[in-house]
Amino acid sequence: xxxxxxxxxxxxxxxxxxxxxxxxxxxxxxxxxxxxxxxxxxxxxxxxxxxxxxxxxxxxxxxxxxxxxxxxxxxxxxxxxxxxxxxxxxxxxxxxxxxxxxxxxxxxxxxxxxxxxxxxxxxxxxxxxxxxxxxxxxxxxxxxxxxxxxxxxxxxxxxxxxxxxxxxxxxxxxxxxxxxxxxxxxxxxxxxxxxxxxxxxxxxxxxx
Amino acid sequence: xxxxxxxxxxxxxxxxxxxxxxxxxxxxxxxxxxxxxxxxxxxxxxxxxxxxxxxxxxxxxxxxxxxxxxxxxxxxxxxxxxxxxxxxxxxxxxxxxxxxxxxxxxxxxxxxxxxxxxxxxxxxxxxxxxxxxxxxxxxxxxxxxxx
Numbered sequence: 001x002x003x004x005x006x007x008x009x010x011x012x013x014x015x016x017x018x019x020x021x022x023x024x025x026x027x028x029x030x031x032x033x034x035x036x037x038x039x040x041x042x043x044x045x046x047x048x049x050x051x052x053x054x055x056x057x058x059x060x061x062x063x064x065x066x067x068x069x070x071x072x073x074x075x076x077x078x079x080x081x082x083x084x085x086x087x088x089x090x091x092x093x094x095x096x097x098x099x100x101x102x103x104x105x106x107x108x109x110x111x112x113x114x115x116x117x118x119x120x121x122x123x124x125x126x127x128x129x130x131x132x133x134x135x136x137x138x139x140x141x142x143x144x145x146x147x148x149x150x151x152x153x154x155x156x157x158x159x160x161x162x163x164x165x166x167x168x169x170x171x172x173x174x175x176x177x178x179x180x181x182x183x184x185x186x187x188x189x190x191x192x193x194x195x196x197x198x199x200x201x202x203x204x205x206x207x208x
Numbered sequence: 209x210x211x212x213x214x215x216x217x218x219x220x221x222x223x224x225x226x227x228x229x230x231x232x233x234x235x236x237x238x239x240x241x242x243x244x245x246x247x248x249x250x251x252x253x254x255x256x257x258x259x260x261x262x263x264x265x266x267x268x269x270x271x272x273x274x275x276x277x278x279x280x281x282x283x284x285x286x287x288x289x290x291x292x293x294x295x296x297x298x299x300x301x302x303x304x305x306x307x308x309x310x311x312x313x314x315x316x317x318x319x320x321x322x323x324x325x326x327x328x329x330x331x332x333x334x335x336x337x338x339x340x341x342x343x344x345x346x347x348x349x350x351x352x353x354x355x
Contacts, residue, residue, distance in 0.1 A: 001319045002309040006297060008326070010290035014283045021282055022275070038350055048355030049344040053336060060333070067322055071312040072297045102355055133227075136289050137234055141300035145307060162301070170230055174223040178285070181216045181262070182278040189271040190348045196271070203216055203266060203274070 005068040009061055016057035017128070023051045025183015027094065027121025028176065031114065033187065033198040037107075040114065044098065046190040051098060055091070071145055079139060079147040080131070083164045087127050094120035122176065129175025133168055217263060224259065224285075237303075238292040248291045255284025 026047050034040040065073045077084060097117035101110055134149070140162060141147045153163040165172070181203050188199035232239055242248055258280030265274040293299055298307040313319065 001316060001323075002313040003295075004323070005313070005319060006290070006294060006309050010287060013290075014286040017282050017286055018279045021279075041355065042348055042350055044355040045351070046348045050340055053340050056333065056336075060329070064322075064326075067314050067318055069297050069307070069309075069312040070314050072307050075298060075307060098355065132286075132289055133231075135298065136231055136238070136293060138299040138301045138306070141298065141302070141305040141307065143305060145305070147300075168230060168234065170223060170227045174220070174227050177216055177219045177223060178278070178282060181220055182275070182282060184216065185262075185271065185275040185278045189275045190346075192347050200266070200269060200271075203262075 002068075005064070009064055009068065012057055012061040012064065016054070016061060019054035019057060020051070021179045021182045022186035023047045023054055023183070024121045024125050025179040025181065026187050027117050027183070028125060028180050029183050029187070029199070029202060031118050033184070033195060033202060035194070035198075037110065039195045040110075041102065042191055042195055043187055044101065046187060048098060052095070075141065075145050075147065079141075079149055080134075080164065081148075082151050083127060083131065087124065087131075090120045090124045090127070093117075094124065125176040125179045126169075126172040128172075130165055130169050130172035132175070133171030134162070134164060136171075137162065137168055217259075217266065220281075221259060224255075235299075241292045241294065245291075248288075251284055251288040251291050253284075255281050255288060258282075258284055 026043055030040060030043045034043055065076075093116045097113040097120065101113035101117070139147045139149060150161070150163045152165040153159055153161050155167050157167045159166065162168075184199045184203040188196050188203070191199070258277045261277035262274055262281065265277055295308045295310070296306045297309055297312050300306040
């Protein structure tokens with residue numbers, strides 16, 4: 001039964017990364033591929049109806065962890081307290097950007113939310129990748145099943161103290177680039193014209 | 209960043225290799241998961257196939273298939289990570305302190321009841337998922353209202 005729940009939680013998290021991943025990628029690329037207000041709004045309209053549904057998978061996975069693996073939930077949420085608070089704020093800023101941006105037709109207002117949308121999407125991708133990297137590497141759990149990791153250390157591979165962001169933050173960089181690709185694929189799939197062309201160029205591979 | 213992003217596929221390939229090398233050199237024990245359960249090799253193979261397929265579909269400018277390929281890559285990477293840490297749910301640097309599926313799980317009664325509720329929840333989520341993507345599928349058109 002425990003193994004089945006482990007597989008279900010892993011599947012839910014994979015589903016979340018698959019679906020909200022293109023939202024994050026679209027947010028990270030939108031200042032570079034959308035040249036005009038119309039193109040920026042096309043990107044928002046491409047992800048607007050689905051982004052909140054996609055985030056349900058994250059909430060479902062978090063809720064499932066709470067009752068299936070309560071010790072993991074307790075240890076993880078206290079040990080990663082600061083990064084999780086940052087992630088929570090970034091999720092809120094992204095949601096606010098998506099919902100409030102087009103309420104007032106003013107360039108200053110739009111650019112402000114565009115900036116927050118870009119920062120929120122980019123940093124979330126990095127934090128998700130770093131979090132997965134930390135879980136795979138292992139955390140300094142004590143005999144009571146608790147730990148604390150600082151947000152960053154000296155980025156020295158020889159350092160004895162692991163941190164959420166340290167030399168092994170490569171998965172964070174990988175997550176950002178992979179989600180940029182996924183976001184470019186989604187925006188290219190949902191749009192036409194110059195925006196589609198720019199997304200195809202962004203995801204270009206050798207030989208293309 | 210724009211210059212880097214223009215070669216995003218190549219950077220993804222390079223970082224995938226770098227992450228794999230760094231992970232297995234830091235925790236060689238993770239490789240034992242594949243020795244113990246060889247069927248798990250399909251997961252990283254699925255990820256690599258997704259990355260390769262993305263390159264092919266980019267060549268043919270097939271946006272939908274390229275999106276599916278990047279999804280396969282992400283799912284393959286996530287599930288590979290879950291496979292390698294199992295039976296741990298939160299590995300510790302000192303292995304004897306690791307939280308495993310056995311010592312971190314809730315009571316078995318709760319897990320059984322939760323499974324029944326989950327079936328209902330997943331049916332609802334699946335219906336919503338299909339409905340929303342059918343309603344808002346296809347190429348997006350500029351409108352003055354909404355987002």
